[in-house]
Amino acid sequence: DIVMTQSPATLSVSPGERATLSCRASQSVSSKLAWYQQKPGQAPRLLISGASARATGIPARFSGSGSGTEFTLTISSLQSEDFAVYYCQQYIKWPLTFGGGTKVEI
Amino acid sequence: EVHLLESGGGLVQPGGSLRLSCAASGFTFSNHDMHWVRQALGKGLEWVSGISGSGDITYQPDSVKGRFTISRDNSKNTLFLQMNGLRAEATAVYYCARAAPGEGARFDYWGQGILVTVSS
Numbered sequence: 428d429i430v431m432t433q434s435p436a437t438l439s440v441s442p443g444e445r446a447t448l449s450c451r452a453s454q455s456v457s458s459k460l461a462w463y464q465q466k467p468g469q470a471p472r473l474l475i476s477g478a479s480a481r482a483t484g485i486p487a488r489f490s491g492s493g494s495g496t497e498f499t500l501t502i503s504s505l506q507s508e509d510f511a512v513y514y515c516q517q518y519i520k521w522p523l524t525f526g527g528g529t530k531v532e533i
Numbered sequence: 534e535v536h537l538l539e540s541g542g543g544l545v546q547p548g549g550s551l552r553l554s555c556a557a558s559g560f561t562f563s564n565h566d567m568h569w570v571r572q573a574l575g576k577g578l579e580w581v582s583g584i585s586g587s588g589d590i591t592y593q594p595d596s597v598k599g600r601f602t603i604s605r606d607n608s609k610n611t612l613f614l615q616m617n618g619l620r621a622e623a624t625a626v627y628y629c630a631r632a633a634p635g636e637g638a639r640f641d642y643w644g645q646g647i648l649v650t651v652s653s
Binding site: 459472476483519526 | 570580592593594628637639645
């Protein structure tokens with residue numbers, strides 16, 4: 428199975444600052460990488476697919492980059508509604524696997 | 534508007550069975566692969582099962598093969614997950630999720646989730 432490792436586990440950021448989240452795959456996933464945001468008590472929400480393509484309705488402050496085994500989600504200027512847990516997911520190979528998540532906190 | 538609504542969760546004893554349902558609306562159900570993803574309380578996301586739009590191909594991790602069965606009824610726009618031989622580690626919120634259009638299983642719509650508790 429492809430193991431997805433996210434870092435850091437927790438990221439403390441002030442509103443208006445930039446946040447950079449990392450996701451590493453144990454083998455190449457090409458660009459078959461998605462990012463999700465999850466707030467407490469809610470289902471995850473798709474932010475990015477294809478490593479860098481924003482999903483419908485996702486603000487431009489969210490951007491994804493990378494390919495192969497190293498990926499980054501950047502939130503350019505954190506808004507209050509962005510404090511949440513973020514997961515990466517590979518979809519190049521079965522079984523689908525998620526990273527352990529990064530919690531972005533104030 | 535796309536809407537996914539899970540039902541059928543609850544408390545079940547170890548070794549027992551449970552059948553989850555997910556009622557879909559707001560899109561052409563048969564055009565989309567569908568999946569189940571679970572999340573133990575306070576933990577991360579774990580993919581559980583997937584099924585093609587026509588229902589003829591299913592995908593599962595080894596952790597649930599032989600115990601969980603995914604199926605769908607396209608005439609009723611409903612997705613199912615039959616879970617047998619349940620163990621305590623299956624305790625989680627179970628989400629149904631729609632695979633986004635195009636290539637690759639990433640999930641653009643999710644249900645609100647349903648809690649399954651396996652305990653004596």
